[in-house]
Amino acid sequence: AQSVTQPDIHITVSEGASLELRCNYSYGATPYLFWYVQSPGQGLQLLLKYFSGDTLVQGIxxxxxxxxxSQSSFNLxxxxxxxxxxxEYFCAVGAPSGAMRFGAGTRLTVKP
Amino acid sequence: GEEVAQTPKHLVRGEGQKAKLYCAPIKGHSYVFWYQQVLKNEFKFLISFQNENVFDETGMPKERFSAKCLPNSPCSLEIQATKLEDSAVYFCASSQLDSSNYGYTFGSGTRLTVV
Structure with a gap:
């Protein structure tokens, strides 16, 4: 079955610092992978997606x-x-034939 | 249009009352998905449609929840006899599910509060 794990519930970084959000997935075939961002009280905005090809994906x-x-990962x-x-950042795995499965999310706080 | 339109934005119901949520998918998208987001941020898949037909309903609590997508009408998600634990934000998404361009477009959600 498809599943997504985001190990970090909450991450705090300083403004200007680099960021890495972790995502691990479980899927039987080549997965379709996504990262979404959700601001408070808002819907989901797609940041980027991976289907095939170049393993480094650029987003918005x-x-x-x-x-x-090899690591079943898709880190942002x-x-x-x-x-x-x-x-809040959500990693998701899906397939054209069905529903998308989301991780539990990672809340990002940015310190001034 | 190019956005998924969900109405209403907010809905308050007393426990036991009915709640009905609507979703107008993007024109040309043949798949519609409903998700429930509860306080812990988890997105729970409820049901999906391919045009008017139920595509996947494995996440649907069938006792009180029902959904429809009829031609020329917004899709709807109805909860009969709401319970406190139904309080959540319900998101609708639509997609073409074309493997070369797979991806959802989400609506902005309906916040249901059951009191």
Whole structure:
């Protein structure tokens, strides 16, 4: 069965520092992987997605993620965090035939 | 349009009352998904449709929850006899589910509060 684990419930980084949010997945075939961001009281915004090809995926707002099949991971990174990046981040795995499964989310706090 | 429209944004119901939520998917998207997000931030999949047909209902609490997607109408999610634990934000998403362009577009959600 598909599943997604985000090991970090809450991460705090200083503005300007680099960021890495971890995501591990369990899936029987080549997964479709996603990162979404949710600001308080808002819906989900897609940051980036991976289907195939280059394992380093570029997304919006300066985010990138790297698919590592050997580690079953799809970690999200940003070289320099801005205060506006404070939000909840969700990793998800899906397949065209069915529903998407989400991780429990990682809350990002940005210190001035 | 290019957005998934969910109405209402907020809904308050007394315990035992009925709640009905609506979702207008993006035109041309043939798949609609409903998710429930409770306080712990977990997104629980409820049900999906391919056009008017139920595609996957494995997450649906069948006793009190029902959903429909009828032609030329917004999709709906209905909860009969709401309970306190139904308080959550309900998100709808639509997709083409084309493997070359797979991805959801989410609506902004309906916050249901059961008092």
């Amino acid at each position: 707002k300066g985010f990138e993620a790297e698919f590592k099949r 990174r940003k070289p320099s965090v801005h205060w506006s990046d404070a939000a």
